[in-house]
Amino acid sequence: MNNKNIKILNVDKPLKLDCGKTINNFPLAYETYGSLNKNKDNAILIFHALTGDQYVTGLNPITNKDGWWSFAVGPNKSIDTNKYFIICANVIGGCMGSFGPNHENPETKKVYGTDFPVITINDMVNAQVNLLDFFDIKKLFSVVGGSMGGMQVLQFVSNFPNKTKTAVPIACTSSHSAQNIAFNELGRQAITADHNWLDGNYTYKKTIPDKGLAVARMAAHITYLSKKGLQEKFGRKLQERDDLKFGFDADFQIESYLRYQGSVFVDRFDANSYLYITRAMDYFDLVKQFNGNLSNAFKNTKAKFFVMSFTSDWLYPTQENKDIVIALNAIGADVGFVEIDSDKGHDSFLLNVPDFLNTLKNFLDTSYKE
Amino acid sequence: MKSEYKIILDLITENSRVLDVGCNDGTLMELLKESKNVDIRGIEISKEKVQLCISKGLTVIEGNAEFDLKQFPIDSFDYVVLGQTLQAFISPEIVINELLRVGKKAIVTIPNFGHWKVRLDLLTKGRMPVTKTLPNNWYNTPNIHMCTIKDFVSFSKIMNFKIFKSLALIDKKVSNINNSNLFFKNLFSELGIFLIEK
Numbered sequence: 001m002n003n004k005n006i007k008i009l010n011v012d013k014p015l016k017l018d019c020g021k022t023i024n025n026f027p028l029a030y031e032t033y034g035s036l037n038k039n040k041d042n043a044i045l046i047f048h049a050l051t052g053d054q055y056v057t058g059l060n061p062i063t064n065k066d067g068w069w070s071f072a073v074g075p076n077k078s079i080d081t082n083k084y085f086i087i088c089a090n091v092i093g094g095c096m097g098s099f100g101p102n103h104e105n106p107e108t109k110k111v112y113g114t115d116f117p118v119i120t121i122n123d124m125v126n127a128q129v130n131l132l133d134f135f136d137i138k139k140l141f142s143v144v145g146g147s148m149g150g151m152q153v154l155q156f157v158s159n160f161p162n163k164t165k166t167a168v169p170i171a172c173t174s175s176h177s178a179q180n181i182a183f184n185e186l187g188r189q190a191i192t193a194d195h196n197w198l199d200g201n202y203t204y205k206k207t208i209p210d211k212g213l214a215v216a217r218m219a220a221h222i223t224y225l226s227k228k229g230l231q232e233k234f235g236r237k238l239q240e241r242d243d244l245k246f247g248f249d250a251d252f253q254i255e256s257y258l259r260y261q262g263s264v265f266v267d268r269f270d271a272n273s274y275l276y277i278t279r280a281m282d283y284f285d286l287v288k289q290f291n292g293n294l295s296n297a298f299k300n301t302k303a304k305f306f307v308m309s310f311t312s313d314w315l316y317p318t319q320e321n322k323d324i325v326i327a328l329n330a331i332g333a334d335v336g337f338v339e340i341d342s343d344k345g346h347d348s349f350l351l352n353v354p355d356f357l358n359t360l361k362n363f364l365d366t367s368y369k370e
Numbered sequence: 371m372k373s374e375y376k377i378i379l380d381l382i383t384e385n386s387r388v389l390d391v392g393c394n395d396g397t398l399m400e401l402l403k404e405s406k407n408v409d410i411r412g413i414e415i416s417k418e419k420v421q422l423c424i425s426k427g428l429t430v431i432e433g434n435a436e437f438d439l440k441q442f443p444i445d446s447f448d449y450v451v452l453g454q455t456l457q458a459f460i461s462p463e464i465v466i467n468e469l470l471r472v473g474k475k476a477i478v479t480i481p482n483f484g485h486w487k488v489r490l491d492l493l494t495k496g497r498m499p500v501t502k503t504l505p506n507n508w509y510n511t512p513n514i515h516m517c518t519i520k521d522f523v524s525f526s527k528i529m530n531f532k533i534f535k536s537l538a539l540i541d542k543k544v545s546n547i548n549n550s551n552l553f554f555k556n557l558f559s560e561l562g563i564f565l566i567e568k
Contacts, residue, residue, distance in 0.1 A: 306424070325431055326441040332387075337431040338420045359421045366427030 005061040006097040007031060007054075009089075011130045018120040018283075028127055029097025030054050030089040033073065034081035036135060042368070043137050044079060045128065045164075046088040047145030047152035049350075050220075050277055051269055053096035054088045057081070062096065063268050071352050078361040083368070084141065091152075092127045093119040093277050095270035099127075102203065102270050113200035113272055121148070121284045125156045132163060139163055141368060144360075146170035146349035147316065148277070151284050154297070154324065158286065161301035166367050168360065170308045171349050173320040174286045174294050174327070180315060183223050184278035187216030191271045200272050213271045214262030221261045226312035226345035230254065294327035305335040306363045308356065310348040336363065373542045374479055375401055377563050378451060381477055381535065382406055386448035389413065389473065391435045392455040396423035403428075411447075413438060435465055442472040450476045454561075457481065457513045466529055470568045475534065479563045484518030484556040503560055519547065519555060519562040526566065535565040 009028045016022045031054040036043060046056055048068065053060070057067040057074050072078040073086060090098035093116070101116035108115075132140065143164045145153045150172025157167045173180075191197055194212025202208055222230075234254040238244070241251065250256040290296040305328055309321035318339045328335040340356045342348040348356060375398050382388060384406045390399050393412030396419075402408045412430035414420050423430040431438070435452070436459050450473030452465070457480065459465045469476040481503045482488075491499035498508040506513070517525070519538070526533050536547040538559035547555045547562070555562075 304429070329431070329441045329446075330443055332443075332446060334429050335431065336420075336424055336429045337433075338417060338424065339432055341417060355417075355421060359424055362421070362425035366425065370427065 008097060009131060009134050011127060013130065015123065015127055017117055017123045019118045021117040023092075023099065023117070026092065026099035026127070027097065027103075028089050028092070028099070028130065029094075030087060030131060031056065032088075033057060033086040034084050036085040036137070040135070040137050041139065041141060041165075042083065043085045043087060043135065043140050044142045044144055044364075045131070045140050045156070046073070046079070046086060047125075047128075047143065047149035047156070048088060048091065049145070049147035049149050050281065051217075051265070051274075052149070053094065054090045055096075056086060056088045068350060071350070072357055072360065078357045079144065079364065080361070084364075087131055087135070089128045089131060091124045091277065091280075093124070093273060093280060095273040100270070101200070101272035101276055111201075111203045113203070114275075115200075116272070116276060118279055118283075119276060120280050121151050121155050122159070122289075124280065125152050125159055128152075129156070129160060129163070139165060142166040142168060142364060144168040144170070144364075145172075147172055147346065148281050150316075151176075151281065151286075154286055155284075157301050157303050157305075158289075158297040161298070161303070164303050166304045166306070166364070167301075168306050168308070168363065169321075169324060170360075171310055171313050171316045171321065171346055172324075173284075173316050174297075174324050175288065175320075176282050176284045177320065181282045183220065183315075184282055186219050187278060188275050190215040190219065191275060194271075197271065200275075202271070208266065209271045210266040213266045213269065213274060214259075216274060217265040217269075218258040218262045221258060223315045224345055224347040226314065226343055228312060229343045229345055232343065294323070295331045298328055298333055299331055301333070303334075304367055305333060306367075307335065307337045308349075308359065309337075309339045310342045310344070310346070310353075310356070311339055312343050313346040313348065315346040371401065372397075373539055373544070374453065374561060374563070377537055377539065377544055378402075378453070378477055378479070379405060381563075381565050382408065382449050384408070387446070389442070389447045389450045391439070391450060391452045391469065393419075393423060393428075393430060394453075395419055396426050396428045396430065398451065398453065399423070399428050399430075400426060435468065436460060439465075439468040439472055444471055445474050447473045448475065449473055452476065452478045454479050454481055457515045457517060459515065462515050462525075463529065466525075466531065470531055470566065474567070476566050477563065478522075478566060479561055480517060480519070480522055481513070482519050482556065482559045482562050483516040484520055485560060486557050489557075519559060520552060522562060522564060523552065526564075532567045533564055534567050537563040539563065 052068045055067045090096040150169035153169040191212040194209035197209035237253045239256040309318040325337040388410045390412045420432045488499040538555040539561040
């Protein structure tokens with residue numbers, strides 16, 4: 001990783017984490033798109049999902065691939081970079097430049113590994129709010145994010161009720177479900193069962209638990225798709241062969257596809273970061289934080305909310321998104337909601353789903369005019 | 371402007387909080403926002419129409435009034451509007467109760483099945499009426515609980531709600547409905563418009 005390409009904000013304000021530890025002088029890697037206007041009222045803070053990073057759109061300089069939200073963010077796109085100033089930071093615990101388990105512990109001069117403190121969604125947004133001070137932005141126009149990004153949207157508005165005009169949580173939840181914790185645990189077990197994981201100290205042996213991390217990614221990837229989407233795209237099609245080979249090679253296209261997804265992931269993602277970030281998602285329970293009443297999380301905000309879910313998303317199903325809408329309506333908050341028709345599963349928010357992209361654009365552009 | 375919308379607009383006071391149930395493409399919401407400066411929300415069952423409303427900058431949630439009004443606390447709104455859809459619900463009883471729970475007042479409009487053309491159609495042809503306001507056949511109509519203006523008046527007694535104002539729409543003209551003209555209004559109105567209270 002060429003660190004010279006990464007924009008870093010060094011946060012000197014101490015941050016007290018939920019686990020009890022305090023971190024000081026930590027780096028927050030970020031990227032921006034578009035330009036901040038004179039009134040500084042056109043800024044949108046985008047929160048990335050589990051395996052995302054600060055490179056939302058355009059070419060990611062580290063991976064040389066398109067940014068993770070290239071469909072949605074760019075000139076004249078849903079989140080229009082001609083109009084808005086976009087900020088996105090790599091979450092703490094991540095591996096794209098922000099303070100994470102692959103950083104060196106200044107006290108021990110050793111890479112943190114599993115000595116890195118457990119972080120939460122709350123810690124992530126508390127770290128990122130420093131970017132507002134850095135850019136001298138009093139109030140964002142919007143906070144937007146899907147999946148874990150959506151959880152950060154909810155936590156951000158709850159923590160800083162006056163720091164955004166609008167909020168767009170997409171395909172997310174206010175409380176991580178048992179099913180989602182189960183899938184995350186499966187991924188973590190795959191990583192820690194890899195003999196190259198070495199209790200998290202793989203960096204010293206110049207090795208990585210690539211097999212475990214790939215399996216974690218493969219399992220997770222299935223949860224991002226839908227049964228119908230998989231059936232239509234792959235069915236029982238065979239991979240570059242005319243017949244079954246009676247062995248354990250990738251006979252089916254779906255097997256080959258998953259193996260590919262696993263193998264490219266290990267090149268760009270740190271295994272320990274995967275453990276830390278999935279843990280942060282599992283710990284996310286805004287309902288519990290407000291003693292069982294989610295409405296209380298939002299009672300101090302005048303932000304205009306727009307919640308979106310997808311018909312085929314079984315990881316963060318519509319009902320969990322609707323629970324957020326219900327909590328907001330219970331306190332008379334300004335909230336719109338639509339479930340978008342899509343066969344593409346949870347991944348829909350990252351893909352070219354015109355109804356989703358148009359609706360997101362329409363919400364932002366009409367709200368910006370008001 | 372549709373005469374029905376004009377009448378609804380006149381019933382709603384300025385700066386109030388309004389919920390439009392089955393807000394369709396948001397036309398009424400926009401009219402109310404512009405002319406009455408109301409704080410207005412919509413609920414709509416069709417995804418396409420919700421998306422259309424969002425593109426107009428309206429705050430709308432996708433949902434079904436039969437199940438999704440539950441989330442609003444008692445008296446959340448000054449007015450709840452239900453335009454020509456009461457007859458399409460599986461349980462109009464639940465919907466009326468819900469409207470009057472979340473709203474201090476409700477405005478309900480109903481296509482009048484007591485109109486003379488409807489009666490004549492059934493009498494002469496012996497078949498379920500198909501008219502301009504009710505264009506579907508019996509087997510594909512969303513209107514599964516048709517009622518007349520008279521039916522709605524007696525429904526108010528059964529369900530124990532007050533009719534504050536009842537208006538008839540005949541040939542784009544509005545008139546009051548009262549006990550003495552109920553027979554005629556029930557025969558000639560295309561639409562009944564009711565301002566109701568608990």
